[in-house]
Every structure is written in structure tokens, then in C-alpha cells.
Amino acid sequence: MNMKKQGITIATVLAILFAGNAMAVTNGSFNSGLNGWSALGDVNLQAGAILMTTASVDFEDDFPEAAGAFNASGNAAAEVAVVGGVEDFIGIPLGALDSNDNFAFEGSVLKQTFNVNAGDTLTFNWNFFTNESSTGADYAFVSINGALTTLATPLDAANSSLPYAYTTGFQTFNQTFNTASSVTLAFGVVDVNDYNVTSALWFDNVAVVPEPETYAMLLAGLGLLGFASRRKQA
Ligand SMILES: [Ca+2]
Numbered sequence: 163m164n165m166k167k168q169g170i171t172i173a174t175v176l177a178i179l180f181a182g183n184a185m186a187v188t189n190g191s192f193n194s195g196l197n198g199w200s201a202l203g204d205v206n207l208q209a210g211a212i213l214m215t216t217a218s219v220d221f222e223d224d225f226p227e228a229a230g231a232f233n234a235s236g237n238a239a240a241e242v243a244v245v246g247g248v249e250d251f252i253g254i255p256l257g258a259l260d261s262n263d264n265f266a267f268e269g270s271v272l273k274q275t276f277n278v279n280a281g282d283t284l285t286f287n288w289n290f291f292t293n294e295s296s297t298g299a300d301y302a303f304v305s306i307n308g309a310l311t312t313l314a315t316p317l318d319a320a321n322s323s324l325p326y327a328y329t330t331g332f333q334t335f336n337q338t339f340n341t342a343s344s345v346t347l348a349f350g351v352v353d354v355n356d357y358n359v360t361s362a363l364w365f366d367n368v369a370v371v372p373e374p375e376t377y378a379m380l381l382a383g384l385g386l387l388g389f390a391s392r393r394k395q396a
């Protein structure tokens with residue numbers, strides 16, 4: 163086997179191995195804008211990543227800043243706990259985004275449905291920004307088939323440079339799936355206790371990664387190819 167053929171073989175193995183998973187999440191890099199995703203509220207593409215906020219357009223959410231100062235897209239944050247609102251959009255019960263008896267008022271979400279295999283790991287990078295101090299109750303979340311995981315609240319955020327007063331810094335989320343299934347993934351951020359004082363969720367690089375055993379099999383396969391190649395040359 164010459165080097166050119168070996169290269170083609172490895173490329174073919176990789177293509178077959180990753181074909182299913184490459185299809186799992188459409189446009190998780192956001193290189194194609196919002197293609198493959200459905201948005202509600204203030205969801206904006208910024209430098210190949212997503213920034214979504216709890217900001218309205220017409221109200222001075224972050225007084226004394228002007229109305230809409232922290233709105234990212236020109237679309238106002240959407241209502242929570244109403245038909246056609248944030249919860250309805252991602253298929254969870256109205257009121258499900260309330261937090262410890264504190265009402266969630268408005269926010270933004272982005273969602274996509276895809277298939278995963280058992281052992282696959284969902285991964286993405288995120289950052290939570292907020293103008294609320296640590297006593298605030300806004301939060302950013304991820305919903306996986308309606309199961310909510312809080313990514314961050316103002317308690318998790320530290321002083322930031324402008325434009326937001328506080329940030330968690332860049333973080334990585336990982337969750338492994340035990341069974342093959344269809345998954346509806348949604349990212350969101352909501353105002354809690356009031357409509358005011360904007361919070362935001364940034365995220366990028368949404369991907370589904372095969373389980374480590376699959377990688378091990380791939381590496382073993384490549385090792386055999388390399389061994390065969392060396393034997394031919396010898
Ligand atoms: Ca990106």
C-alpha cells in the first residue's frame with residue numbers, strides 16, 4: 163500500500179466513522195448563521211457565535227441606559243408563561259421556568275432537534291453575562307428533551323469589563339447520553355422576578371462527540387494500517 167492509497171483509506175475510515183455524528187447537530191458552529199436552528203426572542207449571531215438576551219426594545223430595562231441598549235438583535239425578548247412564549251416554544255409546561263417560586267418574565271431561546279447514539283456526548287462552549295448583582299435571580303439554562311439544567315445565575319458571575327457588569331467567563335458543558343434517541347436541545351436565558359436588568363447567554367461549538375471506545379477502535383485501526391504500510395516498505 164503506497165502512502166497515497168493509505169491516505170485515502172484513512173480518510174474513508176474517518177468519513178464513515180463520523181458520517182452519522184457529523185449529521186447529528188446541524189450548523190453547531192453557527193458558520194451558516196442560524197441555519198438548522200429555530201429562535202424566539204432576542205437571539206443574535208455575533209462573529210460566528212450566538213448571543214441571546216433578556217432585553218426588550220421599548221423599555222429601559224437597564225436604566226439609566228436607553229431602551230434597548232442591551233438588546234442584541236432588534237427583536238424583543240419573548241414572554242414567559244404564555245401560549246406561544248418561551249416555555250411553549252421548547253415544549254415544557256407553562257411556569258416551568260419559574261425558579262423557587264420566583265416568576266420568570268421574559269427571555270430568549272434557540273432550539274434544534276437531532277439524533278444521538280448511546281454513549282455520545284453533547285458539548286458546547288458558553289458564557290453568562292449579567293447586569294444583575296449576586297442577589298439577582300436571572301439564569302441561563304439548557305433544556306434537553308424538556309429536562310432543564312441551569313448553566314449559571316448571577317451568583318456564578320464575577321465583575322466584568324463592559325458592556326455587562328458581571329460574567330462567568332468561558333465555560334464548557336458536557337453531557338453523555340445513555341441511550342440512542344431523538345434529542346430536542348434548547349438554549350435559553352430568562353429575566354426572573356422582574357423584566358429589568360438584562361442578562362445574556364453566549365454559546366458556540368455545539369457538537370455531539372462519539373464515545374471514547376469509538377475513538378479507541380479508530381486509533382487501533384489506524385495503527386494496523388500503519389503497521390501494514392511499514393511491513394510493505396521493509
Ligand atoms: Ca462558531
Ligand SMILES: [Ca+2]
Binds near residue numbers: 353
Ligand atoms: Ca433581570
Ligand SMILES: [Ca+2]
Binds near residue numbers: 216223239268358359
Ligand atoms: Ca428584560
